[in-house]
Amino acid sequence: MRRRSITVFTGFALAVAVGFAVAVSPYASASPDGLEKVAEKKGFLEEGRLAPIQSDSPIPDYAFPGIADERVATGMAGFVGTLLVFAVAFAIGWLRRRRASVSPTGAAG
Numbered sequence: 001m002r003r004r005s006i007t008v009f010t011g012f013a014l015a016v017a018v019g020f021a022v023a024v025s026p027y028a029s030a031s032p033d034g035l036e037k038v039a040e041k042k043g044f045l046e047e048g049r050l051a052p053i054q055s056d057s058p059i060p061d062y063a064f065p066g067i068a069d070e071r072v073a074t075g076m077a078g079f080v081g082t083l084l085v086f087a088v089a090f091a092i093g094w095l096r097r098r099r100a101s102v103s104p105t106g107a108a109g
Contacts, residue, residue, distance in 0.1 A: 014086055021078030025062070026071035 032040065039045040059065070064076035 014082075017086070018079060018082050021082040022075045025078035026074045028062075028074070 036045065039048060054060075059077045059080065062077050063070060063073040064080065065073075067073035067076060
């Protein structure tokens with residue numbers, strides 16, 4: 001029974017996270033963050049450039065490419081991003097649990 005309650009909780013938590021990512025992300029402020037604001041105020045904002053990992057991002061500038069409506073593109077980016085983070089966290093947890101069950105002492109590494 002404990003296994004089922006963890007599964008239900010995880011599914012519910014994922015649904016809430018995805019719901020927030022899709023529903024709330026389109027309403028995020030478009031104003032510059034603190035670093036951008038200071039760079040603009042001090043006059044060196046235009047000198048900044050993207051790191052290669054940023055320019056090659058599959059979801060640049062928090063908007064899913066190929067979607068014309070900005071709010072929908074941002075919501076889709078939140079949806080995909082939330083699922084990717086969940087998948088990575090789930091895989092790490094699964095691997096750690098599996099490794100702990102296989103270890104000779106039974107202790108988590």
